Amino acid sequence: MAEEKSQASSSKMLTLKASDGVLFEVELNIAKEMKTVQAYIDDCEDIETIPIPNVLGKHLAIVIEYIKKTNEEYDAEFEKQWNMDDLQLLLLAANYLNISGLQECLCKAIAKRIENKSPEYVRKVFNIENDHSPEEEAKLRKEYKWAFEGVDKD
């Protein structure tokens, strides 16, 4: 049992149950980084298994790993491994579990991927369609005329 980060009271282990039934045993102080989980613990000290209904096992695994390893270097490399869908789902997970550091990191990562990219590229990346009416479109082009230059060629 890795005791490096534990203090006397936190050698206690907790079980987190993902939405698809996958179980994760984590140390208390790791789990406490998730404010949502913390709230559970505050409510009921003896609790041993906490359900996480909104998060899939594979994402919960990534989140737990992040909490264990987070530092500047890790964060910089972290976001590169995931595709856009995963980033979004991880962000939802981090939001639900209320982990502010991870939320910040993921928002930055998503923003970085759409920075200075054309509207067409943005649509492609997020798989969304253009639903502007011609009038709206004209209005937007006019308002943002100053910006539409110097976009990455994608």
Add this chain to the structure above:
Amino acid sequence: MRLVMDTVEEEFVEIPIPIPSSTSSSSMAKRPCPSQNPRMELENLLYQFLSLSDRPSLSLDLSFENLLQSMPPDTDLIDRALKMGSLLLDAAKHSSRKRASNHNSIVWPLPPDLTFKIFSMLDTQSLCYVSAACSFFSKCAKDPLCYENLDLTTLVPKVNNAVVATMIQRAGKALRSLKLGVVPATACSPGFCQPMVSTIRKAIVEAPNFSWNDKRSRQGRESSVLTRCCLSPLSGDGGAPGALLRKLHLYNIERMDSTSLCGALSACPSLLDLEIVGIHVELRQTLMSVSANCHLIERLFFESSRTGRDDSLKAQTCSELVNNCPNLTSLSLRGFKLHDCKVRILVKGFRKLKYVDFSSSYSITGNFLRNLGNCNGGNLLEVLILRDCMHLKEMEVIRFLTAILAGDFKLLMHLDISNREGLACEADWYHRCYSSNNMPIKQVLEARPDMRLVAEYPSEGSYAETFDAEMNSDISLQFSSPTSDGSIFMSTSESSYNSDHGSGNEEGQDAVIYGESSDEDNNMNL
């Protein structure tokens, strides 16, 4: 299908043809029998018409043409087709957009608040691009959170007052940072382009990577479309946008003047960081406005639009600034006429001052550095930049370096005393000292290995001829502010150098005319 039209009443009488039920590729379900309702009749008509699209051999144009032939010549069939076609097209497009919106709402997993958060991390330009992507993004991109840090700087003048006003209004009281104006592209990398004399730390210099004095980039450029009132939205809405503004950076806004700038500053009591480059405002007036309004200010970066000619600074202005803005930690005044006595008030008076840059200043000799290191003002200095100060005397620099060797200025990490013209000699500032041989640079570097010392001078004699040239003839001088590509000022033949100019201890004004070149002389490179 034949239609019999009564042109007065415009009623269609339909003779239905059975639609083959083998059109199984059609995604349209079988419809129930039409009722008596006229709306239902129209819907059924539409349905049947649209079912035609499944026919492989459909040739609508041919059928239409045949129909037209069978009509009397004055028929308005074509106009009707245009009208109906257009109505149908609009309806279909509208529904298509609705479908796209639905698709987007299914596909986009994040709730609005997370979407705002992501958008708030985008720069202003990218924000415009995502707005154009779809209507949900367009709505999210209007959230004030996204406008916290407005960067409306552009390479060429494109942003007008209306854009500024819209953005500021959207930000409302969320506005924290505003950058505005024209920022020319630069060949230099950010920071200083120079060889290191001694470097252990990364460059910590804060200069923007361009300068108003880079005339080559200024040539041919249209004047900014922003007018003098472009910042008035800061005062709008009860002053909400300006109230919590922390950072204001303005670049090369031609039409802005002292009054309008001071008006804007009066709306920004929370300002921490003010950067003004290439704006035609007077130093004294601006500093007075800062004194009066921005008591929390921590960083002041001010680069003159008329290098060497703004002589407005008075001792009283300095005292007021020191008294009213005690939090100042970074002060850059570049390209102004500064006298040692006034500068001394500033450097001694600001108790938290760490970063000082007086590059391209006229008049200061370095006298202000005497006895500075062991008292309030000088002790905390970490960065001192006196690059290309025409009247900076070698003797004063030597004295300063000696003080460092003696243990003063313990926190000084970065010192830049480079000068493209060499330093001024004691007796006559017109004579230049080109080498750093007289200065104890090596000793300082040995005694203070953590310090970065930049002392670039032209090699001995390379400009000697130029300076010995007749005073009345055209003299070309290479004069650049630290990070520009090197722009040229040439004095006109009427200009003269007043050799009394260098003294730092008098308030008296000199008759020096350091003429600004005419544009056509600009293309000479030394």
